[in-house]
Amino acid sequence: MPAAPLLGLHNVSKRFGALTALKNLSFHVGESEVVGLLGDNGAGKSTTVNLISGIHQPTSGHISVDGRQMLFACRTDSADAGIETIYQNTALVDSLSITRNIFMGRERINGMGFLKQSEMREIAMEVLKSAVHISGIDSPDKLVxxxxxxxxxxxxxxxxxxxxxxxxxxxxxxxxxxxxxxxxLLNQVLKLKAENVSSVLVTHNLYHAYQVCDRFVIMSHGTKVFDVAKADTTIGQLTEYVVLT
Known part of the structure; x- marks a missing residue:
């Protein structure tokens, strides 16, 4: 029997009052797989991300992890299930330093309950240099x-x-x-894949998705219209589905 997918959405629908944002959406993410979630504005991509992240809950259907049905009542539930989210608006606090933003909600403390400032600062700088190096960030103490x-x-x-x-x-x-x-960033996604971390890349840019994704799920008006492996499609075909549906 094949192993259950790492992450799955099963006939998920989401309504906000009279508005149906998602309708019977099903797709899965396997181990060490990069899935491109594609579609034009209003396709339902961000709603899908918010459901997986625990910000919203499905009106019907369910989410599974390793084949087990999950209920994400908040972002912490999603994170505890092994899911991390990078939002379009970055979800950072401008009035806090880079270090405090990286460890926000996950601060390291000593036995007396005080923050381990030096330790977090050193880790923050190391992560910035090794993860995604951006010129101009020379101190983790800089305000976001x-x-x-x-x-x-x-x-x-x-x-x-x-x-x-x-x-x-x-x-x-x-x-x-x-x-x-x-x-x-795209290289980092591939590096994470090599380290057995799967990704869901939500993007309008089909060329970026085509560089790194193993499979593509295309949405339109809250429904899935195409689900295909990279080996079985072309960027031209993906473009047609996004533009014409």
Whole structure:
């Protein structure tokens, strides 16, 4: 019997009042697999990410991890199940330092309950250099509010990489990055795959997805319209599905 998928959505629907954001959505993510979740604005991609992240709960259907049905009532439940999320808006606090943002909610403390400031600072700088290096970030003490959009995304990516789980959700992660920064991120996704971390890449950029994804799920108006392995499709075919559905 084949092993259950690492992450699965099973006939998931989500309604907000009279609005149906998702309808009977099913797809899965396997071990060490990168899945591209594609579609135009309003396709339901961000709603899907929010369901997997525990921000919203399905109206019907369910989510599974390793074949076990899960109920994510909050982001902590999703993280405890091995899922880490990088949001389009980075979800950082501008008034806090890079270090505090990386360890936000996961602070390291000593036996007396005090923060291990030096330890967290050293780890933050090491993660920034090894994960996604962005020029201009020379100190983990810099306030996030002083960073550019690309630098903020780098901090969010570094945070996710350090606390990497079994599945990494990336919601439009390259939207604020330069060409060089984008290449660094895509290379990081492949590096994580080699380390047995799966990813779901949500993006409008089909070329970015085609570089790193093993399989593609295309959505339109809250439903899945195409689910195909990279070996069985072309970027031209993907473009047609996104544009014409």
């Amino acid at each position: 509010g002083e960073l550019s959009g690309g630098q903020k995304q780098a901090v969010a990516i570094a945070r996710a990489v350090f606390f990497k789980r079994r599945v990494l959700l990336l919601d439009e992660p390259t939207s604020a990055l330069s060409v060089r920064e984008t290449e660094a």
